[in-house]
Amino acid sequence: MSTPSFAYELEGEVAVITFDIEGEAVNTLSPAISQEFEALMTKAAADDAARAIVFISGKKDSFIAGAKIDFLSTLKTAAEAVALCRQGQAGFDRLDAFEKPVIAAINGACLGGGLEWALACDYRIATDTPKTSLGLPEVQLGLIPGAGGTQRLPRLIGAQAALDLILTGKSLKAKKALKLGVVDEVVPTPILRQVALRRALEMAEGKLKLDRTRGLSGVAKSRSFKDVLRGLSDQKAWAELALEDNPVGRKVLFDQAKKELLKKTKGRYPAPEKALEVIKTGLDKGLPAGLEAEAQAFGELVVSDVSKRLVEIFFATTALKKDNGTQNPELKPRPVTRLGMVGGGLMGGGIAYVATALQGIPVRLKDRDDAGVGRALAYVRGLYDERVKRKSLTWRERDRQLALVTGTTDYSGFKRAEVVIEAVFEDLKLKHQVLKEVEAAGRPDVIFASNTSSLPITKIAEASRHPETVIGMHYFSPVHKMPLLEIITHKGTADWVTATCVEVGKKQGKTVIVVNDGVGFYTSRILAPYLNEAAFLLAEGADIAELDRALTDFGFPVGPITLLDEVGIDVAAKVSKIMHEAYGDRMLAPATTDALVADGRLGRKAKKGFYTYESGKKKEVDQSIYLMMPRGVERKRVDRAEMAERCVLQMVNEAVRCLGEGILRSPRDGDIGAIFGLGFPPxxxxxFRHAESQGLGRTLQRLEHYQERHGVRFTPAPLFAELVKTGKRFY
Ligand SMILES: NC(=O)c1ccc[n+]([C@@H]2O[C@H](COP(=O)([O-])OP(=O)(O)OC[C@H]3O[C@@H](n4cnc5c(N)ncnc54)[C@H](O)[C@@H]3O)[C@@H](O)[C@H]2O)c1
Structure with a gap:
């Protein structure tokens, strides 16, 4: 028999059930766990000495992280999943109806099935630490909550607030959860258990009673009368009441929510739409109908392609969290207690921010002169101030974290930095000079990481006295928002250096992929032919707005032409030349690009690009740009599906080349890099997954088809033909 995951002990007149799965970092849910818990509840019901129950986690920083996801992916049919949901729902129904009061004492992550569990308890207490977060993130896996969450949450906090949480999958900190009524009380961690025991007894003695009667009508049931009154003084709260309180108002609310949702998802993500339907069914037709609809929808979603892809991404990012970026999984990163930053521009400022805000280490930042240092510090301060405005940080915390960044115009204070990141201008000579200065001023084993976006790390390392400590750390702009960090090793980079930089990136909240050196590394390399193809389509006569629409309809967050304006047409032209030089004619950009740059059309930064950027006016296609194209203003209708297919095939084909040439360590890294770095539709x-789901043979045929029409730039990557011939796959 396996070790029990729960402990049952009597503390005075309260039974404390502690959940602690042996050997696991966090508690997760599975049918075996539910069975064990139910047996304990039966015991608690029969235990005359126990008047109430406290349910608490034995893990240090987590309550319940959700359902065991490996288990979800073993579900083969919708019917199997429906049955599982019904089982889970029945378990939580029993908990909800349990004859003795049950208190959930929540410290750390309380997500998905964990929150559904807590929602079935009578009273919820959460700790006030930043580690405590509550939410129903199922939509992020293409699913909906399947154990009553879509029904209990709207009943507890009102439909509008519940929709906001369930449709986005976002999580709440304890204070916000209290405000919304998701939890009833927030306490400091050390007294959680004590307070939970006290509330348990108070409930058993009838001293603590909660007004949970107003949930169905839409106002948070546990909000105090004062809170409700306060809420009603603002117009939004009135609107909320009016909308949710009656079926007609509710219809308006749900129709509006669906419209907003479709604007965002374009119908590509079925889970939030299903959640919306299921919540409405429950509110219109009652709890049993709502629960049945929830189970059916969950079953349908779990076997859908979208959910499969999103779950695979979840597994890939989880695997990357454990990956140190080298062949030796045992290798430990060296400690990094201080970061040196050379160059405090857009990127340097952003890196200094994530290093202080997320990694929590001091950063010594050098720029050329006082003005440069001042700009960098102001940029970092601006990012902290925004968080204070959003109330995710207090002024005091902001001051404390801001004090971690100090500026200099020489290398004073660099002696103690284990890692120095360079983000000066994109110029090899300058980077060599900075490298030598850092090696002269720093520790003998200082790691020199370049944030270059296009210069080969091998070339940068040539100026080093110890090239084994030279590496690339390619961040994306804006650094505080973009989730990916692409780390680039050259042939001589030492493994401990890679492992240490990977750890730095993870601590800064990044998903890190490690790639081998080569022009454009991975992400810039696959982006270049994609953007080139868009430029060819324009030159052939495609309409700018149509082309952007084709790719946003495909699922990219912005279209390629908008992206060109954002990146800078000059920057794209420069990168494109470097790519052409390195990879030959398949990367040749159409001649129009140079003409655009010569005309001063650099994109948004110059307020002149493919689109107009007049302040106060809606962004529109600048029609005059067509005059610079071979076909002039006369546009030709090109099928949207063809436009999307051509651009995407370019990206896919180049990614496959990167894998074949060993730039990528795995298709997994290639998929994650494209999704998190370039916005490839998750x-x-x-x-790689996309090519596989289309069929490798079919993808190869499509490339050959376009190769006949457009020539060498569609020549299939050799690995494609090889895989098709041998019947092998990427995954
Ligand atoms: N901007 C992006 O989107 C992006 C994305 C990824 C990588 N990169 C790369 O990051 C690097 C920096 O880009 P950026 O956009 O931050 O540039 P930027 O022009 O905003 O900043 C460069 C900074 O370096 C400073 N600098 C120049 N010489 C210096 C020296 N000798 N010592 C100290 N500071 C010096 C400049 O004063 C300036 O503040 C480049 O290599 C670029 O290719 C940029």
Whole structure:
């Protein structure tokens, strides 16, 4: 028999059930766990000495992280999943109806099935630490809550607030959860158990009673009368009441929510739409109908392609969290207690922010002169101030974290930095000079990481006295928002250096992929032919807005032409030349690009690009740009599906080349890099997963088809033909 995951002990007149799965970092849910818990509840019901129950986690920083996801992916049919949901729902129904009061004492992550569990308890207490977060993130896996969450949450906090949480999958900190009524009380961690025991007895003695009667009508049941009154003084709260309180108002609310949702998802993500339907069914037709609809929808979603892709991404990012970026999984990163930052521009400022805000280490930042240092510090301060405005940080915390960044115009204070990141201008000579200065001023084993976006790390390392400590750390702009960090090793980079930088990136909240050196590394390399193809389509006569629409309809967050304006047409032209030089004619950009740059059309930064950027006016296609194209203003209708297919095939084909040439360590890294770095649609799983779901043979045929029409730039990557011939796959 396996070790029990729960402990049952009597503390005075309260039974404390502690959940602690042996050997696991966090508690997760599975049918075996539910069975064990139910047996304990039966015991608690029969235990005359126990008047109430406290349910608490034995893990240090987590309550319940959700359902065991490996288990979800073993579900083969919708019917199997429906049955599982019904089982879970029945378990929580029993908990909800349990004859003795049950208190959930929540410290750490309380997510998905964990929150559904807590929602079935009578009273919820959460700790006030930043580690405590509550939410129903199922939509992020293409699913909906399947054990009553879509029904209990709207009943507890009102439909509008519940929709906001369930449709986005976002999580709440304890204070916000209290405000919304998701939890009833927030306490400091050390007294959680004590307070929970006290509330348990108070409930058993009838001293603590909660007004949970107003949930169905839409106002948070546990909000105090004062809170409700306060809420009603603002117009929004009135609107909320009016909308949710009656079926007609509710219809308006749900129709509006669906419209907003479709604007965002374009119908590509079925889970939030299903959640919306299921919540409405429950509110219109009652709890049993709502629960049945929830189970059916969950079953349908779990076997859908979208959910499969999103779950695969979840597994890939989880695996990357454990990966140190080298062949030796045992290798430990060296401690990094201080970061040196050379260059405090857009990127340097952003890196200094994530290093202080997320990694929590001091950063010594050098720029050329006082003005440069001042700009960098102001940028970092601006990012902290925004958080204070959003109330995710207090002024005091902001001051404390801001004090971690100090500026200099020489290398004073660099002696103690284990890692120095360089983000000066994109110029090899300058980077060599900075490298030598850092090696002269720093520790003998200082790691020199370059944030270059296009210069080969091998070339940068040539100026080093110890090239084994030279590496690339390619961040994306804006650094505080973009989730990916691409780390680039050259042939001589030492493994401990890679492992240490990977750890730095993870601590800064990044998903890190490690790639081998080569021009454009991975992400810039697959982006270049994609953007080139868009430029060819324009030159052939495609309409700018149509082309952007084709790719946003495909699932990219912005279209390629908008992206060109954002990146800078000059920057794209420069990168494109470097790519052409390195990879030959398949990367040749159409001649129009140079003409655009010569005309001063650099994109948004110059307020002149493919689109107009007049302040106060809606962004529109700048029609005059067509005059610079071979076909002039006369546009030709090109099928949207063809435009999307051509651009995406370019990206997929180049990604496959990167894998074949050993730039990528795995298709997994390639998929994650494209999704998190370039916005490849997550529901398609990345270029490798996408090619596989289309069929490798079919993808190869499409490339050959376009190769006949457009020549060498569609020549299939050799690995494609090889895989098709041998019947092998990427995954
Ligand atoms: N901007 C992006 O989107 C992006 C994305 C990824 C990588 N990169 C790369 O990051 C690097 C920096 O880009 P950026 O956009 O932050 O540039 P930037 O022009 O905003 O900043 C460069 C900074 O370096 C400073 N600098 C120049 N010489 C210096 C020296 N000798 N010592 C100290 N500071 C010096 C400049 O004063 C300036 O503040 C480049 O290599 C670029 O290719 C940029």
């Amino acid at each position: 529901f398609l799983g990345g270029p």
